[in-house]
Amino acid sequence: GDSVTQMEGPVTLSEEAFLTINCTYTATGYPSLFWYVQYPGEGLQLLLKATKADDKGSNKGFEATYRKETTSFHLEKGSVQVSDSAVYFCALSRSARQLTFGSGTQLTVLP
Amino acid sequence: DAGVIQSPRHEVTEMGQEVTLRCKLISGHNSLFWYRQTMMRGLELLIYFNNNVPIDDSGMPEDRFSAKMPNASFSTLKIQPSEPRDSAVYFCASSLTQPFEAFFGQGTRLTVV
Numbered sequence: 001g002d003s004v005t006q007m008e009g010p011v012t013l014s015e016e017a018f019l020t021i022n023c024t025y026t027a028t029g030y031p032s033l034f035w036y037v038q039y040p041g042e043g044l045q046l047l048l049k050a051t052k053a054d055d056k057g058s059n060k061g062f063e064a065t066y067r068k069e070t071t072s073f074h075l076e077k078g079s080v081q082v083s084d085s086a087v088y089f090c091a092l093s094r095s096a097r098q099l100t101f102g103s104g105t106q107l108t109v110l111p
Numbered sequence: 112d113a114g115v116i117q118s119p120r121h122e123v124t125e126m127g128q129e130v131t132l133r134c135k136l137i138s139g140h141n142s143l144f145w146y147r148q149t150m151m152r153g154l155e156l157l158i159y160f161n162n163n164v165p166i167d168d169s170g171m172p173e174d175r176f177s178a179k180m181p182n183a184s185f186s187t188l189k190i191q192p193s194e195p196r197d198s199a200v201y202f203c204a205s206s207l208t209q210p211f212e213a214f215f216g217q218g219t220r221l222t223v224v
Binding site: 032034036041042043044045046049051089093097098099101103104 | 153216
């Protein structure tokens with residue numbers, strides 16, 4: 001079945017550091033890929049998405065590129081801020097039926 | 112649009128009681144998902160509706176759980192009787208079929224004591 005594997009957390013960075021959160025997936029066909037962010041006490045918010053190979057999703061300084069050859073969708077940001085502290089979830093969807101989520105990565109950014 | 116609206120935000124109930132969680136979809140969306148989030152299991156899909164019809168309920172833990180969509184904009188998730196192991200945050204999410212982007216509510220934190 002479909003699965004998403006995320007980098008183990010928690011991740012702690014200083015403000016303005018470079019962020020990478022690794023995500024790999026297993027799925028047949030050509031899934032759509034997503035990054036969601038969850039701030040404390042809130043629901044998940046869509047951060048970015050990519051629907052086909054080599055697509056790059058971007059939003060709020062975050063980027064991720066759909067790499068079919070390595071089945072990866074790593075999240076990156078060049079300079080993190082304290083306000084980026086949250087839990088980040090990688091997810092995939094085939095046929096728009098449901099989302100399969102990774103386990104989440106807790107990010108803490110220190111001032 | 113106000114987004115996906117869930118109620119209540121917090122629910123504390125005693126074991127054996129019936130609990131009903133509510134969800135209002137984003138207007139025009141035709142897919143509805145109920146998820147459960149716990150520290151141990153992460154995010155689990157409980158049930159998925161499309162055009163008010165349950166398509167996949169394989170994630171519903173047992174017969175104590177039931178979900179309905181009485182109309183295109185509203186859904187309920189009922190637990191009867193509730194047990195302490197049901198304590199979790201329950202999210203609903205809605206989407207169009209295409210483009211598929213699931214929008215989540217803020218969740219209901221359920222505590223069964």
